[in-house]
Amino acid sequence: MTSNGGTLSAAKLNAALSAALIAVMLVSLMAGRAWVPFDHWLSGDLQSLIVMELRLPRACVGVIVGASLGMAGAAMQGYLRNPLADPGLFGVSSSAALGAVVSLYFGFAVSAWLLPIFALIGAGLGMMALALLAGRSGSMILFTLSGVILSSLTGALTSLLISLAPTPFASSEIVNWLMGALMDRSWDDVRIALPVSVAGMAALLWAARSLDALTLGEAAARTLGVNMVQLQWLMVIGVGLTVGSSVAVAGIIGFVGLIVPHLVRPLVGHQPSALLIPSALAGALLVVLADCVVRILPSTSEVRLGIAMASLGTPFFMMLMFQMRREVA
Amino acid sequence: MALRFDHLSLALRGRPVLRDVSGVIRPACVTVILGANGAGKSTLLSCLAALRTPDSGAVTLDDEPVIGIAPMERARRIGLLPQQGDIHWDVNVRALVALGRLPHHGRWGRGPADEAAIDEAMEQTDCARFAARKAQRLSGGEQARVLLARVLAGKPDWVLADEPLANLDPAHQLDAISCFRAAATAGAGVVLVLHDLTQAARIADYLIVMKEGGIIASGASVDVLTPEVLQLAYGVRVHIGQDDTGAPVIAPIARI
Numbered sequence: 001m002t003s004n005g006g007t008l009s010a011a012k013l014n015a016a017l018s019a020a021l022i023a024v025m026l027v028s029l030m031a032g033r034a035w036v037p038f039d040h041w042l043s044g045d046l047q048s049l050i051v052m053e054l055r056l057p058r059a060c061v062g063v064i065v066g067a068s069l070g071m072a073g074a075a076m077q078g079y080l081r082n083p084l085a086d087p088g089l090f091g092v093s094s095s096a097a098l099g100a101v102v103s104l105y106f107g108f109a110v111s112a113w114l115l116p117i118f119a120l121i122g123a124g125l126g127m128m129a130l131a132l133l134a135g136r137s138g139s140m141i142l143f144t145l146s147g148v149i150l151s152s153l154t155g156a157l158t159s160l161l162i163s164l165a166p167t168p169f170a171s172s173e174i175v176n177w178l179m180g181a182l183m184d185r186s187w188d189d190v191r192i193a194l195p196v197s198v199a200g201m202a203a204l205l206w207a208a209r210s211l212d213a214l215t216l217g218e219a220a221a222r223t224l225g226v227n228m229v230q231l232q233w234l235m236v237i238g239v240g241l242t243v244g245s246s247v248a249v250a251g252i253i254g255f256v257g258l259i260v261p262h263l264v265r266p267l268v269g270h271q272p273s274a275l276l277i278p279s280a281l282a283g284a285l286l287v288v289l290a291d292c293v294v295r296i297l298p299s300t301s302e303v304r305l306g307i308a309m310a311s312l313g314t315p316f317f318m319m320l321m322f323q324m325r326r327e328v329a
Numbered sequence: 330m331a332l333r334f335d336h337l338s339l340a341l342r343g344r345p346v347l348r349d350v351s352g353v354i355r356p357a358c359v360t361v362i363l364g365a366n367g368a369g370k371s372t373l374l375s376c377l378a379a380l381r382t383p384d385s386g387a388v389t390l391d392d393e394p395v396i397g398i399a400p401m402e403r404a405r406r407i408g409l410l411p412q413q414g415d416i417h418w419d420v421n422v423r424a425l426v427a428l429g430r431l432p433h434h435g436r437w438g439r440g441p442a443d444e445a446a447i448d449e450a451m452e453q454t455d456c457a458r459f460a461a462r463k464a465q466r467l468s469g470g471e472q473a474r475v476l477l478a479r480v481l482a483g484k485p486d487w488v489l490a491d492e493p494l495a496n497l498d499p500a501h502q503l504d505a506i507s508c509f510r511a512a513a514t515a516g517a518g519v520v521l522v523l524h525d526l527t528q529a530a531r532i533a534d535y536l537i538v539m540k541e542g543g544i545i546a547s548g549a550s551v552d553v554l555t556p557e558v559l560q561l562a563y564g565v566r567v568h569i570g571q572d573d574t575g576a577p578v579i580a581p582i583a584r585i
Contacts, residue, residue: 081417206436213431216479217415223378224483225404225432270418 010274013267017281021063024285028059028292053186061185061193062288065250066260068197068242070283071276073257074264075204078211078272079235080140083265087257090143091150092240095126096247097178098154098161104174105161115177116192116248123244126150127236134232140218143232180251180306182291193245200241201280207234208273215272253306255313256283262320330356330391332407332487332518337376337386346372347383348542356486356518359509361529364539365563370522371412373539374489377520378409390487404432408485412492412522414476416464422475423460426451429482450482453508455501469496477505481512488512488519494528506532526567526579530554538562550577560585 029051030036036055040047072087079085087093099122103115133146158178165171210231213221222228246253260283261275268274287305290312294303332354339347346369354360354377362370375381376388379395388395395403408429416425429450430443439447451457454474459467464475473496480488488509494502506528513519513534523529529536529550536553538546539562546558554577559567565581572578 209431209436213428215415215417215420215425216428216476217411217413217417219375219380219411220409220415220479222380222400223404223407223409223411224428225401227400265418269424270420271424272418 010268010278013264013278014281017278017285021281021285021288024288024292025059025063028062028288028295029055031292032295054184057187057190058182058185058291059288060190061249062182062291063284064190064193064197065182065246065253066256066284066287067280068193068200068246068283069253069256069287070260071201071204071280072239072242073283074261074272074275074279075207075211075235075238076257077261078214078275079207079231080144081214083262084258086254087239087243088151088252088254090130090147090236090239090243091152091154092123092126092130092147092243093247093252094151094154094158095129096120096123096244097252098122098158099125100177100248100251101158101161101174104177105165105170107170113188113192116189119248120192120196120244122154123240123247126154127240127244130240131233131236139228143235176304177251178306179304180253180309181302181304182250182287183302185249189249193249196241196245196248200238200243200245203234203238203241205276207231207238208276210234211272251306253287253309255309255317256286259313259316259320260286330486330518332377332388332390332395333392334373334377334388335386337373337383337388339372339376339381339383341372346542347376349386350539350542350544351386352537352544352547354487354518354520355535357513357516358534359513359519359521359532360535360537361533362520362522362537362539363524363526363529363562368539368562369542370539371491374409374491374520374522377487378407378489379403380409401432405483406485407487407489408480408483410477410480410488410490410493412495414472416472416476419463419465421461422456422464422467423447423451425464425475426456426478426482429479432483446484447478447482450478453481453511454478455504470498470501473497474501474505477508481508486517488517490520491522492524493521494523494525502528526554526559526581527577530577530579554579 032055034050036047036051041051042048069087076085076087076089077083096119100115100119103118129150130146133149134143162171162174165174210226213224213226261279264278264282265275268278290309291305294305294308297303335351337347337350350373362373364370372381376383382396426447427439430439430446434440434443451460454477456475456478464472477493493505497505509519509521510532533550536547536550537544538553538558545561546553556567556569564585566583566585568580568582570578
């Protein structure tokens with residue numbers, strides 16, 4: 001019998017990606033300004049403290065952020081049947097960012113918990129606004145338009161807060177935070193982001209079958225038992241929680257949600273449901289790897305991960321575009 | 330067992346598309362819907378498949394409103410082949426046909442019965458030999474057969490197809506017709522929207538002719554496919570002849 005869209009190789013692909021992720025995580029625990037070899041990790045001295053209290057939580061946050069963005073991107077592309085859709089499109093990431101910026105504006109960031117909580121509240125409000133704007137029609141065009149409206153509104157409000165910031169220090173802190181980074185993350189961040197992100201991914205996995213059915217278009221999908229209204233809710237909840245949790249602990253990190261599903265898609269036979277888990281693993285891999293790179297780079301202050309990702313992402317995207325151009329020609 | 334529609338009326342953007350149409354679709358029987366472009370055929374089909382809710386009237390399946398049946402249950406019982414055959418991702422043919430089994434298997438995978446139904450549907454539609462190819466890269470007619478296989482793989486009790494012959498070459502038109510006939514012989518109620526009058530005359534056990542949202546004639550093909558009805562429906566003069574076997578050949582000759 002012929003292969004059915006790569007489901008047989010899916011287990012192998014997931015195993016390979018997981019192995020690569022673990023390897024990169026081990027490297028990320030060793031690498032940085034101070035190189036900490038494996039035998040010092042549990043020694044109890046300062047070096048082990050660096051690994052256990054700084055690098056390990058940082059790597060875990062990287063995994064959560066990358067997996068969230070990768071899976072959210074894969075789900076969004078499947079839902080909109082558009083390989084260029086990005087998790088940022090629904091406006092949830094910019095509303096989460098607005099929440100975080102509000103807490104920075106009022107100087108609430110003194111407690112480690114407040115900023116991510118504000119970001120999650122922002123994401124939640126964004127999800128509610130999205131659901132209210134799109135209504136209960138299940139119409140994809142309305143939904144996408146609502147996302148665009150929401151992201152431009154929250155973007156404008158964020159700019160407003162930056163321009164009204166009480167001190168230049170506050171505004172530079174906001175701008176800096178918006179660029180996205182994983183530095184100085186603690187176990188508290190893992191505790192906040194992990195459950196939210198896992199819940200979001202569960203919602204997205206629950207939608208997997210419906211995403212497959214959408215391959216045949218909306219009408220055929222509905223006659224295959226897909227409830228478009230329910231699917232819209234799953235997408236709002238799933239994308240909202242995954243992207244919200246990632247913005248809450250890392251700021252805005254672009255390109256992961258766009259590029260990762262792109263790369264993984266041919267490996268899974270292009271099937272939207274088969275794309276979700278490998279995209280999460282590959283997203284985690286990419287973010288942890290990129291975070292290693294920004295840490296090792298010789299620069300006076302660490303390059304922000306969001307900036308690094310965008311500068312890595314752009315040439316990569318151009319490469320993809322040239323490849324597409326050759327295929328079109 | 331029957332799929333009934335009673336007094337359906339529906340207006341889209343203020344324009345009446347269905348005007349008080351009623352009828353019965355029977356199992357083990359091929360029903361063909363004819364009519365000019367814009368006569369409301371596709372809209373009637375989408376009401377039957379519960380894709381649209383009529384403004385008044387109801388579609389019932391064994392006296393149960395189709396709108397009220399749980400979506401997955403309805404998907405197992407009613408299969409629809411839409412007119413525009415969307416294929417959005419670069420999946421291979423077998424994966425595409427397998428989508429027809431979605432309402433049948435659990436969330437996490439297919440069983441042997443699903444695989445058998447997929448293979449059978451691909452054999453029936455002559456798709457098995459390009460099972461591993463990418464569906465998007467097939468010709469229009471090949472894609473049409475793959476999409477038909479997708480519907481047949483679900484083994485629905487009711488098969489609704491909107492212009493299923495439109496992109497097919499003559500040989501594969503005959504193949505598709507025999508697929509629908511086989512489904513009806515196996516007990517399914519088949520509803521086809523067709524434009525080819527000769528094919529309609531040959532496959533139909535029952536015909537419904539629509540014009541401007543209403544039904545102007547229905548019944549067996551000898552009673553319905555008359556020059557008068559076709560003139561009223563399409564505004565054309567037709568030639569009705571016979572081939573060697575005595576089966577009708579209907580060709581439009583001129584506009585009136």
